[in-house]
Amino acid sequence: MTVVDKETWKTAVCELFGGSAFAAVGPSEEGEGGWRRGAVDVMRLRTRDPRGWWSINNAPEGDVHTLCGPDRPFLPPRSADFDAVYEVSRRGAAQVLVTLQGDWFLTAGIPGFDKREPELIRHAGLILERFGHDALCYTNASAARDDPNGDMFGREAAYEGFTDYALDCGVIVVSPTEVGVFWGFVID
Template identity: 60%
Template sequence: MSKRGAEQVMVTLQGEWFQAEDIPDFAEREAELASHARVILARFGEDALFFTNAATARQNPHADMYSREGAYEGFTGHVMDCGVIALSATEVGVFWGFTID
């Protein structure tokens, strides 16, 4: 997935069911939330690779993950889980959210 897509998925982790429209005041906070995600992902450098369990990203690595459609392929036994794996030459980061229902 693209770095931009990884940033967007990290932002959607703030919303119920990992949807941007479920983040309170998203329109007003979008730039701030995206900036925070960029700071975190910058740690992994320009050559980092990003992965997610969002089916949309598999079909289109440059998809807009704020308006994505489709499911997340869960890694756990929870109702839904979603996240980003960031990979650099020296480090791996996992940023994940879970919906327990």
Template identity: 55%
Template sequence: MTQIDATSWSRSVRTLFGEGMFAAVGARRRDDWRLDALDVMQLRTDDPRGWSKAAAAPGGRDDGTGPGSPFAAVTRGDFTTTFPVSRRGAEQILVTLQGDWFQTEDIPDFDAREAELTSHARTILERFGEDALIFTNAATARENPDADMFRREGAYECFTSHVLDCGVIALSATEVGIFWSFTVA
């Protein structure tokens, strides 16, 4: 693994997470990582490294609060609908979040951009180290955490009231990252 810094992190977050998407990291402070993940989803914590985030999800304010925030109603129990996923699978999911329905065929110029997008996804996950635990709500991972997530079926255990949402949760011993996208219509 390569060492990432604030510049490479920011470049990858800007490339993969635009308007209506969510990418934020917070500290792990509790034994139950789900509580720390909720803090990140609801923007009740800052990035421990002070690095950039993209947290302007549809329906919510940039501060992640209020009833319109996509994660406002999420509870600790909702994390039972996340499934372990391989690092390669998580990279692929981060890339597919670029498509309207989280599929590669919905990503403009995917064939030409696949290597670049995958490199940015790899950079994001490198922050969490080789021993990271990674979860997703893409139902394909329930049966096979090593599945090819570029070729998965479009079934998701949604966290929000949007038509569809998909994401990745990455955990290290000290940080939790939430990377999510939403289909609103």
């Protein structure tokens, strides 16, 4: 097992989240719904990584019809908006993380996916490892609603959106102390 430190984290984030993507971590608040409040703070850019590790905000520029952009990657989320995310297995979360770099969040849109799959899954595993083995994972990919243990590489492309871009998809990872938000955006 690889120890996740500042450098392995940065490498994994850079390998998975180039292009139009968002990857940031903030503190998780205690109490019921605390992770939701933590995720809201991360999505509203109101917090910093508790460990001071690398984050990325490459939300695309909007147009006259788009409210979202680099300074506001998400529509202002509220805790209740997270009713539209679904628990997903750790394996499924890793698969969704990998697909965020593909066109329309599909493996077919990732150049050389067949050869790169093991490497990409390893990077996704490193990202999840930061949060510990007991971390909970959530996604807005509606395939997880019906089967949280299903194959997220072969999922249908239906998502509950958090932006006003054409499409957005992501994973929220929750540990007792941290909340990570990893998201991809499609503008056309």
